[in-house]
Amino acid sequence: MLSPNHTDRFAPSAAAGRAWRARPLQACDECPVRPLSVCSALNERQFGVLEAVGQEVALRPRAVLFMQGQQADAVFNVTAGVVRLYRLFSDGRCQVIGFALPGDFLGLPVEESYGFSADASGAAVACRFSRRAFARLVDSYPALLRRVYDSAARQVDMAHDHMMLLGRSTAEARVASFLLDLRGRWTPVNGGSALVPLPMRRQDIGDFLGLSIATVSRTLNRFAREGLLVIVPNAVRILDFSRLAQMAKS
Amino acid sequence: MLSPNHTDRFAPSAAAGRAWRARPLQACDECPVRPLSVCSALNERQFGVLEAVGQEVALRPRAVLFMQGQQADAVFNVTAGVVRLYRLFSDGRCQVIGFALPGDFLGLPVEESYGFSADASGAAVACRFSRRAFARLVDSYPALLRRVYDSAARQVDMAHDHMMLLGRSTAEARVASFLLDLRGRWTPVNGGSALVPLPMRRQDIGDFLGLSIATVSRTLNRFAREGLLVIVPNAVRILDFSRLAQMAKS
DNA sequence: CGTTGAGTTGACCATCGTCAACAGGAGTGG
DNA sequence: CCACTCCTGTTGACGATGGTCAACTCAACG
Secondary structure (H helix, E strand, O other), X not given: OOOOOOOOOOOOOXXXXXXXXXXXXXXXXXXXXXXXXXXHHOOHHHHHHHHHHEEEEEEOOOOEEEOXXXXXXXXXXXXXXXXXXXXXXXXXXXXXXXXXXXXXXXXXXXXXXXXXEEEEOOXXXXXXXXXXXXXXXXXXXXXXXXXXXXHHHHHHHHHHHHHHHHHXXXXXXXXXXXXXXXXXXXXXXXXXXXXXXXXXOHHHHHHHHOOXXXXXXXXXXXXXXXXOEEEEOOEEEEOOHHHXXXXXXX | OOOOOOXXXXXXXXXXXXXXXXXXXXXXXXXXXXHHOHHHHOOHHHHHHHHHHEEEEEEOOOOEEEOOOOEOOEEEEEEEOOEEEEEEOOOOOEEEEEEEOOOOEEOOOOOOEOOOEXXXXXXXXXXXXXXXXXXXXXXXXXXXXXXXXXHHHHHHHHHHHHHHHHHHOOHHHHHHHHHHHHHHHHHHHHOOOOEEEOOOOHHHHHHHHOOOHHHHHHHHHHHHHOOOEEEEOOEEEEOOHHHHHHHHHO
16 A cells, blocks of 8 residues: 555656756856845845855756755755655655745754755756855854744644645545645745646655645546646646635635 | 544643643753753753753643743743644634653744644643743753754654655554554653553643544554554553554655 | 643545556557 | 657556544543
């Protein structure tokens, strides 16, 4: 039971090619997610320091950012695309912890090794900072510490929300909550469009919601049949928010 | 479905009497959990400061420590007993987030309002610090900040573990993991006895594991029939750790 | 001795996972 | 350009896991 053997969905895929290519940060002042991210805690002068220690990392679909258990020598800030965060059981079962959107910060400067794995759901871009350099920065700029701390608190809160979902909700409610929650998190990025990007695969949604791929597909298509939304490639367009919110509660 | 109506399991219970009675801290140097808790980051002189701003809070069974949404004007350190941490749905469904054991720290000094509710599973004792006073202390003693931060990171990790459990494990595996995990967390307190205290009710275990009370009871008693453990009032005695660990993986 | 609340257990059944077949699209190589 | 494979997603049939409901026991407590 429970999504048993995968024919190595998690082996480094050939299609992913090299994990990532990196180049120095240059245009932070043009970064679209800067006002959303921890970076906004810094003024112009401090920003130069940040820029100096960061790299921009472009990720192809499925490219690995870091893996659970690896020594955590970098922290990241997602600037484009969606990054899938997940943990594996020893037998291959997968639990997706969450999806990081543009503006989201990955990795506490305090932990020695990564507590989960991260890879790109579609194409994605992230800023990479060496943990040591970032920790030094945090030490000298209390406002940044505060932002990192806030980010940790928000992560705990999201984890608790998700535990409620996994422990006490029907399949219908899980999928509805997922869509509404995701649309809410996209809002600062895309202005609250009803078109919710879903670059991840059905399998990933299932692994996030504790459902089988079949149930995810059935539920989404039932929602579509009932006129709650329209399914389009790599996205859904929500039509009836209030009815969807109703389903999310059951 | 999903544990619907409760005839107000969460209304302030008459049996609980007054929420708690508090008295000034006096004997921190005799505190049994001091080496386990955030307090151990302080030296003797700093400790005097901590003692001055803390109160000892004795909780009767079911007494409320704080409630979700309340203004978070205190942080706590559990010193005896077990504290149940939970969130409620608007319709009364309950998800237990976790159980705090002696030595566990509750409440980040950063959040404005509590993200979950906390009450005593059995009789319990906690140290209470005003958030403002504690935040001041944290600002002046970086070692304490570090411990609080570590505690937050551990909470995130535990939340992730629990998401794996809720999303991708059978009832059998959930109960087995719960017992083994709890026994591991008791170890620093009780020296790793095979007798695992379970002061919480079956309902709370169910709300923690995302199972119905019936399934919790059935599973525990099946474990007992199969010789994995013995059920005693407010505890279980584990007999076969390796077989239990085996079940925890399914 | 009645009441209340927790825990246990059985009977039944709904939800959701499993398995399988199939469709469509992308990439590859001839 | 087509054939082929691979991958993702959809959909149906079936069955198992675990929820629901209810009855019962037992201990605590008045």
